[in-house]
Amino acid sequence: MKCALTIKISDGLKRVFYLPEYGTALQLLKFLEKSAQESTPNRVKDLTQRYEFSPEDTAAVLGEGSFGKVIQAKDKVTKQVVAIKQISKMWKRQDQIMRMHLEIEFLWLLSEEHHQSMAKLLDVYEDHQTLSLVMELIEGASLQKWIQECIVKNTFNEQYALKLFKPICESLHFVHLRGIVHRDIKLDNILLQGYTYEKPILIETISPKLIDFGLSTLLLQGEKSQVAVGSLAFLSPEIVKGESHDHQTDVFSLGVLLYIMLTGRFPFVANQREQTFYNIKNKIINFSQPYWATMVEKDPKERIRLDEVLRHPWIASANISVPRQ
Ligand SMILES: Nc1ncnc2c1ncn2[C@@H]1O[C@H](COP(=O)(O)OP(=O)(O)OP(=O)(O)O)[C@@H](O)[C@H]1O
Numbered sequence: 001m002k003c004a005l006t007i008k009i010s011d012g013l014k015r016v017f018y019l020p021e022y023g024t025a026l027q028l029l030k031f032l033e034k035s036a037q038e039s040t041p042n043r044v045k046d047l048t049q050r051y052e053f054s055p056e057d058t059a060a061v062l063g064e065g066s067f068g069k070v071i072q073a074k075d076k077v078t079k080q081v082v083a084i085k086q087i088s089k090m091w092k093r094q095d096q097i098m099r100m101h102l103e104i105e106f107l108w109l110l111s112e113e114h115h116q117s118m119a120k121l122l123d124v125y126e127d128h129q130t131l132s133l134v135m136e137l138i139e140g141a142s143l144q145k146w147i148q149e150c151i152v153k154n155t156f157n158e159q160y161a162l163k164l165f166k167p168i169c170e171s172l173h174f175v176h177l178r179g180i181v182h183r184d185i186k187l188d189n190i191l192l193q194g195y196t197y198e199k200p201i202l203i204e205t206i207s208p209k210l211i212d213f214g215l216s217t218l219l220l221q222g223e224k225s226q227v228a229v230g231s232l233a234f235l236s237p238e239i240v241k242g243e244s245h246d247h248q249t250d251v252f253s254l255g256v257l258l259y260i261m262l263t264g265r266f267p268f269v270a271n272q273r274e275q276t277f278y279n280i281k282n283k284i285i286n287f288s289q290p291y292w293a294t295m296v297e298k299d300p301k302e303r304i305r306l307d308e309v310l311r312h313p314w315i316a317s318a319n320i321s322v323p324r325q
């Protein structure tokens with residue numbers, strides 16, 4: 001017997017889960033009820049009662065954007081130093097606020113089993129102006145900074161790229177296995193724990209962490225999304241064409257990321273936006289190594305899948321240790 005469980009997500013948005021039996025449906029319902037209770041933001045408590053921080057202190061600001069700020073803070077109880085992403089709700093449309101809540105839901109889901117290549121969500125606070133996401137602090141600069149340093153010093157190295165790329169793939173695979181499509185894989189959204197710009201490091205001590213689920217979505221097997229989101233340089237052809245997409249869109253962005261990690265160049269970016277779109281849809285990149293060429297395959301059905309990427313001999317060879325030059 002098959003059982004259809006319809007869950008109302010918001011007014012006008014429902015989700016149907018097809019489950020093999022009634023018992024499984026009840027289990028899922030219980031699980032969802034429990035996680036909804038646990039993820040209810042901490043509306044009553046004041047964030048400053050628990051965390052010590054000063055939003056005005058520029059040294060404590062880890063990141064800043066259109067959303068608000070990410071600030072370093074200290075838990076007064078556990079003494080743990082954390083990162084608090086504060087998202088302003090002012091002047092936001094209802095769908096934008098819903099997107100913020102979705103980011104929180106995904107982070108809760110991913111934090112449950114906690115993968116080492118991600119920052120765990122620890123707590124959420126909300127008042128009428130701000131949503132505050134308390135996360136594990138990642139101490140290290142972004143992959144963007146790493147690439148900048150490689151460009152300045154001309155230190156692009158296939159072994160380093162591989163060492164960093166493998167855990168990024170593993171982290172994304174963990175995300176995909178839970179049905180989540182990240183949709184914003186790019187240099188800025190990979191933080192390298194243990195990496196300080198322009199300070200000598202051992203590549204073995206750097207641990208990449210995937211962040212920012214602000215554009216993510218959840219797709220069940222066979223489901224596709226029609227909403228076009230992402231960052232221009234990393235967009236997949238299906239998104240540029242306005243076609244529906246699934247997890248394979250992340251694989252394309254990952255291919256672009258690897259190309260940059262190996263060469264220091266953005267494969268499709270041109271001066272004109274229209275030309276960039278054209279390149280994403282049509283430009284074939286010729287590169288001698290076959291391992292990533294299939295990641296930037298235009299047709300998502302022909303594109304290599306993430307589990308195949310992880311089994312690829314090039315990725316498997318990442319365990320050999322290399323000293324930094
Ligand atoms: N857990 C963390 N630990 C340390 N720094 C963090 C953490 N989370 C985010 N940051 C810093 O804050 C920046 C912005 O965070 P995030 O990527 O989540 O926001 P965003 O929505 O992408 O904002 P924007 O699109 O405007 O960059 C990151 O690039 C990073 O520098």
Ligand SMILES: [Mg+2]
Nearest residue numbers: 188189211212
């Ligand atoms: Mg970001």
